[in-house]
Structure formats: structure tokens, C-alpha cells
Amino acid sequence: MIKRKLHFLKLGILFFGITISLWNCEKEVINIEKEEVNLNKIIVEEFSINNNSNNPIFKSILNKLNSNSRENKLKKNNSLNLNIDSSKVKKIIFNGKTTYTLFLENETTEEDGFNNLIIEIDSLNKSKSFIIKYLPNNKVTHYKEHNSYDFEGTRVLTEIDFNSNLLLKNSSLKTEVACWFEVWCYYDYPHLAGGSCANTQVEMVCSVSSGGVGSDNGGDTSNGGDTSNGGDPETGGRDGGSGSSNNNNNNNDDDLIITSPILKNCKKGTVYNKDSKKCECIGGLTENASGDCVDNYCNGGKIYNLRSKKCECPKGMVEDSTRKCVKKPCKGDPVANVEIAAQLGDSGMSGGLHNTCTRTGIGCSGDPSRKTHDGVDLKNPYGAPVFAMYDGTARLATQYKKGSTIIKGAGYHVSIISTIDGNEVRNVYFHLQKDRRTSGPVKAGDIIGYQGVSGNLGNAISQGSTTSHVHIKTRVNGVKADPLDYLATKINPNTGIITNPCN
């Protein structure tokens, strides 16, 4: 009994220790928490500065900033030299406050940084202006898996005096904690930037920094989904609104400045390329003669890779002969989703298996009046890739009718010789398409050809005797062997039932 109590006491101490450790850890790491925010309270609008319905206070401040910039830019050392791009304004109304965000054309000293002007008007018509600098640590990152463009870096918020057009000294954020909202807009699939926002999620992101301004570690939206500045073209463009608090109380809405960054006022479907200093079509889109971005090649389930500037299949998929992305098989399997292709006649499943007495002829050990089926038939739809099971050397071959180009029997095929456990293993893949077959050194998992109907397979399918399949024959040191022994997916050689899927 005493031992038992001691045991519970030890467990209690252990849990207490873990809790303390976690508590301490929490203070040091970026803390990202989702908040339930009533989306009805947030209104996001986009408009041109020439729109007459603009708030007069906003217009007045903007006019002051513009005129002061022109008049004073050479007179005062600390004067602002704002070159406001007024062709687009993002207006966000939240909790009685309205913020207007505009892109600043000023060249920043930082290579990749960009500036926004924020004008904030509260419910009592009190107004403030800020410049927010977005300073990426690295270049904008492209995340291939969800095809989004993220920003990691620092945001510096500096209040400005729009009356005197001066930077307000010591007004930069010097807080230990900076928080902002991120409004994520997930678009319907398939999405071209500019599509409608299907679901919106608001997250409050808090960043811990030591004495400086908030260090942004939560994906920025500058390049990530704003309908004019980027956005995931296929899976999830998003529109970001963010606001920074200027004190330590990250729940105090009064101190939040909500903004939605504008990287560059590029037209819909384009993103600003800092290298070329041009607005360029975003992932998967190309510019047509009219200057519009059109989706003319990133289809078939592909994703645009910003680095390679190519449409590519997502991880775990490869392109088939029709340029669609299809599942890649396990290494060692010649096709995705390994399954025996049964004969549609009486032989059924056994007709697709190796060494079964299912063919008309002679020489089958179980039935001398029959011929064995040499190899296995694995289901594979027309056009789907066929993959090398092992590293080896590939050679192309074709069964022609003598003296002609008419294809017979096994059709177009690829033979691969591999060395496995010191044995020479030859796997031959039959009934492929003529083109895009591979010869020479190959690695396991390489595409060696595409499923066709060459040889007698086409006749067999059209008469309804079987379905599309790749026929595989195996020879080990020149002797007939069961290809199933060399697949990653394990199949019962007698029943054709999968006994151990590879994944």
C-alpha cells in the first residue's frame, strides 16, 4: 500500500516537472493561436482612390501626405518621401476602426522589402498614419506542396505625422510582444487568383521578440493570396489581413492595427517579381498577347513551381502520357495500384498469373494439352506509366511481322537486365506504346514507357477477353521465374489476391 502511494507520488512529481518545462518552453517559442473571431465584424474592401465614396477624412489625410511629400521632400532631413500608389486601396473595418492600406512606391534600401502606408480612423474619427515596412529574411519562399508563397521576416511599424509629414520619433514599435490577425482566404479549387473566397479563417499570431519589433514568423500574405499579389492558384489562395499591437496586451483590440499587405499593385493574376521589378503572371498562368494571365498549361493536377517556372506534378505523382499527374508506385512495383488483370473468360484470375495452364497449346506440366501463361498481367490503364522494378540496363524491342512494320504478339516492349543478389534478372514489360520508352541505364522507379495496346493486346481488349494491362515476364539467369517474386507488393501466386500491399 505504501509502495503504491509512493508510486503515485513519483508520477505526480514527473507530471509537475513536465508541466513546468512546457510552461518555460512556451515563453520562448512563437505562439500561434487560433481565435474565434466573428467574421461579420471584419469587412474587407478594395477600391481605387478615385472612388468618390471614400471616407473624406481618409481623402484629406492622403491629400496632405501627397502634397507634403512633393513640397517637403528636399527640405527636411527626416521628411517623408512618400510616393503613394493610389490605384488600389485595401479598406478593413473591424471593431469600429477603419484602416486603409496603400502600397508605397518608394524604393527601399532593403533589397526585398516593401512598404505600405496605413491610415487608421477610429469610431470617433481620430486618425493616425503609419508606415509599415515588410523586411523579409529571405526571398519569398514558394511551398511546392500547397503551392503558396510565404514571407518570413520582420515588420516595422512607424507612426507618422501626416500634418507635418514627419516620422514621429521613437514611435516605432518597441514591444516585446506583437500580435496581428491573419485573415486566410481559401479559394475554391481550381482557383485562379481572383476567384471567390470559399472559406475564411482568422488567426491571431503572436511573436515574441527581445526589445525590437515583432518578428514575423507566421506566413505573410504579401505574396500569398492577395487577389492581386499572388495566391495559391490551385489549392488555397489566401488574403491576409494583419494588425500589430503596440503594447504587451495582445488581446486589446483598441491597440490593434489591422492591415492587409499590398506587395505591389499588380493586376489580378500577377505577382510582383522583385528581380525583374515587374508584375508577372502567377503560378500556372502565362501572359497572352492581350497581357492577360491565362491558365494555358498548368493543368492535369500539376502545380507551378516558382523556382523552376514549370508546372510539375505534386510529390508522389508523375506525369502520364496524357500529361496528367498519376500516382507513383512503390519502389519495386512496375505500376501504381498493383492488381492482377484477370482473363474475362473461364480462366479468370489464373489467366493473369504466371505458370498457369490457361493458354491453348502444348507443354503445360499440369495439362499437356495446354500452354502455360509465361509471366503476369498487371492492370494498368492506357497511357499510364510503367516503371522499372529494379536498377538495370534497359533495351527496347518490338515484335514485328517479318519484312514489315506490322506489330504482332508482344508489341512494343522494354527489357531490363538487373543484378539482384548476384543473379542476372531480366524483366520484360510488354504491350507498351511505341514512343517514350527508355533505354540505357535506369533506376528503380524510373518511367520506362507508357501503357499501350501494342501486339495482340489490342485485339484481346476490343473483343472483350481482357482489360488493359502490362504483361511482365521474368528470367533469372535465363530461367523462367515468377515476376510476382520480384514485386514490392506481395500477391498470392495461386489466387492473385494481394497479401501484403507495399504501402
Place this chain on the structure above:
Amino acid sequence: MKKIHLIITVIFISSYSCKAQLNTLNRTEYYNIKINDVTFQSLYDTNGDEASMKALFGSDLLYHYENDILIRKEFWKTGVYYFDFNSDEGDYYVPTNIDIESSSTTITVKGISVKLGDDKSIFGSLLLNTNTNSIIFVSETGTSSLAFKIDPFTNKIIKIEFYAF
């Protein structure tokens, strides 16, 4: 009750129409197929031997042997007929392709003698494979077929081909 009958009828018709339209030959019928006067049994019995084939089809039969990825023997008379025998390991050879290329060659199946250019009516009520517009005879294994392709406009037999898979 009427509804049930109707459903059963629809299912029956559907399953019938989905079924492969093939004319199955029993073993005797299959080995009794004749190319001119040579039965399939005799053809299989040659085991692809050159001398035996020439004894059946004439000494002017051309011959080619290949032993690479595939092991095969081809025999042909240009513009008349073509035979392709394949073997798994070089011991047993079975025909995998036969093309009849001339109306001078007669094929007899199920007692019906057919030549290129004949009208499809020669087959009477035998099943027409609508996918290929052919009269197809298959062995009991379902993996060897003799197909007579019909021209859809003239109803004439335009191709006679044997294939195994």
C-alpha cells in the same frame, strides 16, 4: 409484379448485351479449324519445326528464326499467309499469329468454309462482335481467337486473323 418482370428483363438484356460476343469452340472444333486442308491440330503438331511446316504448306514457305528477348519462328508466303510461332524457353512453340492475306486460302471453321471477300451471311446466325465488327471464334481457354473482320459497308470479309495472348 409487372415491375419486377420488367426489371428482370432489363437486367437480362443488359447482361446479355454486355457479354462478349464470341463464338466459343470446343477442343475438337478448335483443332479442326483448317487452313486450306491443314488442320490446326497438324499446325500445332509441327511445334514450329521448319521441315514440318514446309511439308504442310510447301517448300517455298519462307522462314525466319529469332532468339533474343523473344523466341519465335516465322513462316510466310508473301501475300498469301503468315505464321508466327512463339516459345517461352525454346522447347514448345505455339502459333501466336496467323494472317490470311489472299482469297486463294480457305479457312474452315465449324464446318463453314470462308475466304477473304466472302459475304458475312456465310456465318448465318453466329455471333457478331460489334466492338470489332468481326465474327470471332475463341478456343475454350478464351485466349486464342480466329477473327473474320467484316467491312460495315459491303458486309464482305476483309481480314482473317488468328491471334493468341
